[in-house]
Amino acid sequence: MIKILKYSFYDLMRSRWSYVYFLFYLLLGLVLLFLNNDLSKAVITLMNVIIILVPLIGTIFGVMYYYNSKEFTELLLAQPVKRSSIFLGQYLGVSLSLAMSLVIGLGLPFIFYGIFNSDAIGNFSLLLITGALLTLIFTALAFVIALTNDNKIKGFGYAILLWLFLAVIYDGIFLMSLVFFEDYPLDKFSLITTMLNPIDLSRVLILLKMDISALLGYTGAVFQKFFGTNLGIILSSLMLILWVSIPLFLIKRISGRKDF
């Protein structure tokens, strides 16, 4: 697996898109710091961008990489390598190179700005960690979708739909149900609903850490009340890790049975 990972990582690190993705974050970090001049505000703005953009890029890159390397994967399958090693290796190659673009691209401007001497270092690291986790989650989901769909167009379609659902539609349904059932106690409902969506969960995770959950309104208040800040963060992190491990398990399982 490490060998496959090594070479797909090499391959991706030299791809134009990795640079574009890296430069985008570099630019975003610089612009935000110059315009805002306030680390905490910059972190919040970044959070809003990251939470939507990272899942989108993760899914698209994951699906694209899988379909583009299909013929090469066939060649690898004929080599004395376990199937799961091939796909997990490729998955890690994609997700780690994406995560690296994110962490280095945003890290550099913040380091130059002096993040190490500031109170925002904790919030900022958490932002990068959740960003990396979201990359891992959505690339894994993309691989699951690509493995189950031999038709490229369908695969892309499902991947975009998944992103659209988790990033946009899910929240809409959630809010509408809150309005619709406002006469009932909704604490547990909203808690569970938030836990089930990795994007919402990451947002809550960061906002809890920043102690500005009042901004989040209802969901944040519920989270604050139920968990207190520490337990909330631990539970949310566990949930995110679960979001990585379940798709990984599926990749292993589906690739083991698939015909190529």
Next chain:
Amino acid sequence: MISIENLYKRFGKNQVLKGIDLEIEEGGIFAVLGPNGSGKTTLIKSILGMVVPNSGSIKLNGKAVKNDWKYRNNIDYLPQIANFPGNLSVKELIRMIKDLRAHKTTGDKELIELFRLEPFLDKKLSNLSGGTKQKVNLVLTFMFDSPLIILDEPTTGLDPISHIRLKQLIQREKDKGKTILITSHIMSFVEEIADEIVFLLEGKIYFKGDIPALKTKTGQPDFEHAIASILTSSYDKDIKV
């Protein structure tokens, strides 16, 4: 070397292999022929473990290949379509495939010379032409010294000189006592190099034997017509049905 018993494979509603029994002895060149969609590639991919059969068994040297992957150390495979990670160089790709194999003795230098690939070694794979990619593909296949070689349409995109070199290469490997499995649609190529023909028709073995036997069976004086006569009789049958 390879023994296949009662092999069935279905893709959705499409029954591709309908009970294949095949015994391939050690040594010699075997050509797997058949019309489009007759199951040639599926058969080859089943041997390689890329396609999981619905039922039946495949044994390599007496050992079942199911749920195993180490046996692929003894097979060299040339896939039909050559497509490689675009941002790696030819050199890196060769190193990667070597990394994955247990046998480290390789003849890649000689092959690179044979196919005149030196000027391309440091080039990115995305910048290579189709024919050059196929040559790289051939190097990746032949650089290991495995007893079984499987070639899926090896002549695609090759210029005449490389074509001749490929034939010499296949002949040389055969002389070492290796077993070589080839699929091809180019009948003159098959006639020139194959010792035995395995003819697949609608997911079954229609014929297995050498070229003279095929000519006798079909009553045709030359190989190309013999194959054509099998195909036309099968098409006629389709039309009647």
